[in-house]
Amino acid sequence: MSPSIAEPKYQPHRMARRWAGPLFGIACFLATLTGVLVLSVVLGAVIAAALRQPGAAPWYHLGTNLRELFDLLLGLVQKPQSSDPLRAGFRAGVVGSLWMLGLVGLMAIPVGVGAAVYLEEYIAPGALRRIIQTNIANLAGVPSIVYGILGLAVFVRAFGMKEYALGRTLIAGGLTLSLLVLPVIVISTQEALRTVPNSLRQAALALGATRWQMVRDHVLPAALPGILTGTILSLSRAIGETAPLLMVGAAGSIGVLPRSPFDRYTVLPVEIYNYAKNPKVQFQTVTAGGILILLLLLLTMNATAIIIRNRYARSG
Amino acid sequence: MRLSTGLRLTPMALLLVLQGCGGGSSSSPTVEVDGSSTVFRISEAAREEYSRLNPNVTVVVDNHGTGGGFSNYLNGEIDIVDASRNAKPDEEAKAKAQGIPWSRFTVGTDGITVVVNPKNTFVKSLTVEQLKTIWEPDSKVKTWKDVDPSWPAQPIVFYSPDVDSGTFEFFTEAIIGKARQQRDDVQPSSDDNTLVNGVAGDPDGIGYFGYAFYEENANKLRAIPIQPSADAGAVAPSVTTILDKSYRPLSRPLYIFVKQASLRKAAVRGFVEYYLEHIDVLAKKGGYVPPTPEEKEANQKALSSGQAAPTTSAKDAA
Amino acid sequence: MSPNETKPFVSPDELWSTGSPLRSLAESAITVGLFLCALVTVLTTTGIIVVLSVESMEFFRQSGIGLLDFLTGTELKPELSPPKYGILPLVWGTLVIAAGSTMIALPIGLLSAIYLSEYAPKRVRNLLKPALELLAGIPTIVYGYLALLIVTPMLKAIFEPIGVRVETFNALSACIVVGVMIIPLVSSLSEDVLSAVPRGLRESAYGLGATKFEVSTRIVLPAALSGVVASFILALSRAIGETMAVVLAAGMRPRITLNPFTSVETMTTYIVAVTNGEASHGSPKYLSLFAVGMALFVMTLTLNILSGLVLRRYREVYQ
Numbered sequence: 030m031s032p033s034i035a036e037p038k039y040q041p042h043r044m045a046r047r048w049a050g051p052l053f054g055i056a057c058f059l060a061t062l063t064g065v066l067v068l069s070v071v072l073g074a075v076i077a078a079a080l081r082q083p084g085a086a087p088w089y090h091l092g093t094n095l096r097e098l099f100d101l102l103l104g105l106v107q108k109p110q111s112s113d114p115l116r117a118g119f120r121a122g123v124v125g126s127l128w129m130l131g132l133v134g135l136m137a138i139p140v141g142v143g144a145a146v147y148l149e150e151y152i153a154p155g156a157l158r159r160i161i162q163t164n165i166a167n168l169a170g171v172p173s174i175v176y177g178i179l180g181l182a183v184f185v186r187a188f189g190m191k192e193y194a195l196g197r198t199l200i201a202g203g204l205t206l207s208l209l210v211l212p213v214i215v216i217s218t219q220e221a222l223r224t225v226p227n228s229l230r231q232a233a234l235a236l237g238a239t240r241w242q243m244v245r246d247h248v249l250p251a252a253l254p255g256i257l258t259g260t261i262l263s264l265s266r267a268i269g270e271t272a273p274l275l276m277v278g279a280a281g282s283i284g285v286l287p288r289s290p291f292d293r294y295t296v297l298p299v300e301i302y303n304y305a306k307n308p309k310v311q312f313q314t315v316t317a318g319g320i321l322i323l324l325l326l327l328l329t330m331n332a333t334a335i336i337i338r339n340r341y342a343r344s345g
Numbered sequence: 346m347r348l349s350t351g352l353r354l355t356p357m358a359l360l361l362v363l364q365g366c367g368g369g370s371s372s373s374p375t376v377e378v379d380g381s382s383t384v385f386r387i388s389e390a391a392r393e394e395y396s397r398l399n400p401n402v403t404v405v406v407d408n409h410g411t412g413g414g415f416s417n418y419l420n421g422e423i424d425i426v427d428a429s430r431n432a433k434p435d436e437e438a439k440a441k442a443q444g445i446p447w448s449r450f451t452v453g454t455d456g457i458t459v460v461v462n463p464k465n466t467f468v469k470s471l472t473v474e475q476l477k478t479i480w481e482p483d484s485k486v487k488t489w490k491d492v493d494p495s496w497p498a499q500p501i502v503f504y505s506p507d508v509d510s511g512t513f514e515f516f517t518e519a520i521i522g523k524a525r526q527q528r529d530d531v532q533p534s535s536d537d538n539t540l541v542n543g544v545a546g547d548p549d550g551i552g553y554f555g556y557a558f559y560e561e562n563a564n565k566l567r568a569i570p571i572q573p574s575a576d577a578g579a580v581a582p583s584v585t586t587i588l589d590k591s592y593r594p595l596s597r598p599l600y601i602f603v604k605q606a607s608l609r610k611a612a613v614r615g616f617v618e619y620y621l622e623h624i625d626v627l628a629k630k631g632g633y634v635p636p637t638p639e640e641k642e643a644n645q646k647a648l649s650s651g652q653a654a655p656t657t658s659a660k661d662a663a
Numbered sequence: 664m665s666p667n668e669t670k671p672f673v674s675p676d677e678l679w680s681t682g683s684p685l686r687s688l689a690e691s692a693i694t695v696g697l698f699l700c701a702l703v704t705v706l707t708t709t710g711i712i713v714v715l716s717v718e719s720m721e722f723f724r725q726s727g728i729g730l731l732d733f734l735t736g737t738e739l740k741p742e743l744s745p746p747k748y749g750i751l752p753l754v755w756g757t758l759v760i761a762a763g764s765t766m767i768a769l770p771i772g773l774l775s776a777i778y779l780s781e782y783a784p785k786r787v788r789n790l791l792k793p794a795l796e797l798l799a800g801i802p803t804i805v806y807g808y809l810a811l812l813i814v815t816p817m818l819k820a821i822f823e824p825i826g827v828r829v830e831t832f833n834a835l836s837a838c839i840v841v842g843v844m845i846i847p848l849v850s851s852l853s854e855d856v857l858s859a860v861p862r863g864l865r866e867s868a869y870g871l872g873a874t875k876f877e878v879s880t881r882i883v884l885p886a887a888l889s890g891v892v893a894s895f896i897l898a899l900s901r902a903i904g905e906t907m908a909v910v911l912a913a914g915m916r917p918r919i920t921l922n923p924f925t926s927v928e929t930m931t932t933y934i935v936a937v938t939n940g941e942a943s944h945g946s947p948k949y950l951s952l953f954a955v956g957m958a959l960f961v962m963t964l965t966l967n968i969l970s971g972l973v974l975r976r977y978r979e980v981y982q
Contacts, residue, residue, distance in 0.1 A: 170900030
């Protein structure tokens with residue numbers, strides 16, 4: 030007996046389907062909006078804290094407030110650390126964070142992309158590959174402070190072997206952070222590589238390309254948007270990390286700027302954290318200013334990556 | 346974008362090269378300070394002022410906690426330990442055993458202030474006994490009435506530094522008698538500003554933290570005078586009472602422990618001399634009360650003789 | 664005759680290189696280089712395991728606590744004598760924060776990703792996607808203060824009028840802020856994978872009369888499932904490992920409770936507290952942090968192995 034065409038599952042249900050779409054669309058839109066809303070709340074709170082001075086202009090005087098904010102931030106970037114709120118700034122932290130970004134980008138991105146390429150394009154699917162992948166997924170969940178402990182033991186102290194120990198220098202911090210963000214880069218690059226259709230690979234091979242040529246010239250450019258997303262997310266994480274860097278030697282208070290990867294340093298989040306713990310009430314403005322500087326740094330970095338990502342984005 | 350072979354292999358080569366030349370440091374003389382986050386604020390002020398006069402000396406101050414500071418000292422990584430407590434006997438023994446004895450200097454006094462919300466007008470003062478019954482482990486006190494029958498029967502909300510803080514350790518040792526034993530149902534925080542906000546926003550709150558945090562927020566909090574024993578009067582914390590040691594037993598001295606070998610280095614000696622000479626200004630900048638004249642004299646003696654100062658805690662009864 | 668029949672063994676790299684010795688050398692060198700990159704991850708794990716195990720064993724030796732007591736004990740009171748080191752309250756705290764934050768982040772992240780890839784016009788997508796990624800870059804301490812200064816007062820304002828007591832440090836605040844923090848992990852990565860689903864798939868579905876809702880949920884999403892699930896796992900991992908935000912938001916009281924309005928302590932906050940605290944290094948209390956770290960590592964490893972086993976069956980490959 031064949032099922033009758035009048036059974037519920039064969040009915041067109043046009044009304045329900047017509048409404049399900051827009052409703053779902055609205056739900057999705059609201060979800061996106063939640064994220065944006067939270068971002069605005071955070072930014073608003075931080076900006077308000079930065080501008081909270083007695084006698085400040087009310088919030089709707091946007092022009093005055095923007096100019097004041099700009100002056101505040103410019104000043105904070107140039108001033109060194111100080112226990113006096115009027116003289117305190119983030120000069121050492123900004124320079125240290127920029128150094129850190131450079132080092133982490135230089136070290137983590139090639140190694141991460143390389144590892145992902147190896148796992149996706151070179152190694153045979155099998156037990157070894159699954160073990161390495163499970164391992165990487167697990168590393169993504171290791172708390173940042175454990176990486177700090179690892180960095181302290183391996184890079185700063187070299188298990189006690191003083192000739193190889195890097196000490197509490199920028200490079201030790203950079204290596205620690207690179208290990209921290211490596212799993213994120215590997216996983217997102219792997220997913221990006223998986224979205225590249227196999228036909229692209231086979232076409233390149235059919236035309237006589239070697240495996241590396243195929244990867245370098247065809248697969249990687251096609252996967253670039255996803256790789257850049259992973260880069261953005263991982264560098265964003267690196268720039269905001271406090272706990273592991275405190276363990277491997279970011280200084281609580283330092284007056285000089287690092288001139289090489291082997292110098293002592295500090296980074297913005299550490300300075301922000303220290304200023305936040307200070308009892309003097311005026312430091313709250315300084316702290317809020319520091320957070321804004323960090324976010325602006327982040328925004329610039331993200332914007333650069335996004336411009337590159339958009340140029341290579343797939344249109345279909 | 347072509348990620349050519351050369352571009353990809355360069356960072357790895359760089360990595361290997363950088364790993365090879367480890368242990369390099371900047372050429373200017375460095376003074377490494379680490380330890381308590383309480384004393385950090387004084388050392389930081391010292392760093393700032395000293396660096397302005399001597400820009401060629403690099404002073405670095407960290408705040409990994411008193412325990413962390415001693416541990417790094419015993420690892421040979423730092424010159425000066427900021428300490429909000431005395432060195433423990435085993436720490437001192439290890440230092441002597443490794444041949445890196447230290448000299449101790451007093452750099453200030455902190456008065457731990459017990460605060461309530463300004464809306465709380467009925468608590469006029471507290472004795473040490475009352476504090477003990479309020480804060481001890483397995484305490485029977487749940488409402489203000491349990492402490493003093495004339496107070497209202499509102500439940501108390503407790504705000505305390507977290508169990509790993511030096512303030513917590515000192516308070517419990519001084520009030521309850523046993524270090525780090527305290528009731529369980531408190532709101533702990535490692536950030537004293539959070540405790541300030543907690544008590545300031547909670548009419549039933551009671552909390553304790555360093556004097557500087559009360560002083561900065563005096564308009565949002567009320568400090569409770571403490572009565573140290575049955576025959577003494579209740580003393581409110583203030584710069585004067587902490588300085589003349591009448592605010593008891595919650596005044597604690599703040600120390601720096603300087604490696605004697607480092608004192609022979611010009612950079613460290615210069616920094617320590619400047620530190621001690623200007624300690625009045627620096628301690629105030631950190632939010633603390635400067636050391637008494639007797640303590641300063643002891644400092645100078647320790648500095649000139651290069652002897653290790655006595656470090657057993659029995660001698661530090663306030 | 665092809666080279667395969669004359670030589671007994673030909674490596675894949677030689678096969679690709681059409682016989683030129685220099686090219687085959689370069690190919691082999693690159694393969695080795697890439698393998699070394701993958702090796703770095705293995706070495707990292709080895710390093711973590713070595714460092715954690717050595718100190719954990721020292722902890723068990725010094726404190727005399729049995730492994731079973733450690734893993735199943737419900738009291739964490741290092742200050743008592745004899746000290747009690749039961750980590751169940753910490754495990755519970757970790758699970759609570761992880762579950763709560765993923766319950767917030769996964770739906771919002773996924774729906775945002777679907778919106779950005781299927782519904783949003785290109786301009787809107789190019790604006791909103793980076794905006795959401797900015798959420799990932801806000802320092803974790805800012806999220807902690809956000810919880811204390813905005814989320815908890817909001818919760819108090821909502822729940823206290825109906826008689827529920829909301830403590831200053833509560834698990835729900837922590838779940839909310841950690842959830843918000845990991846939204847970009849889900850939304851950005853999922854959006855990338857969703858956009859990469861070939862257009863032909865969508866258009867054939869439209870051709871058969873499907874609505875946009877049906878195309879998004881029944882065609883595109885299953886095709887991108889492996890990437891979406893990978894982003895879920897990444898987000899969950901981040902939630903389990905998050906430290907600073909939870910420290911500031913959820914306080915530090917180890918206990919097993921179902922009340923979201925009260926303070927809990929997670930394994931990560933315990934590690935941070937002991938690291939930055941005043942315990943002298945080498946004491947049992949200090950060493951306990953390595954044991955807790957080891958326990959956390961084993962826990963996440965088990966989770967990952969299990970999820971790997973389950974997910975292997977659900978990958979779809981197109982073209």
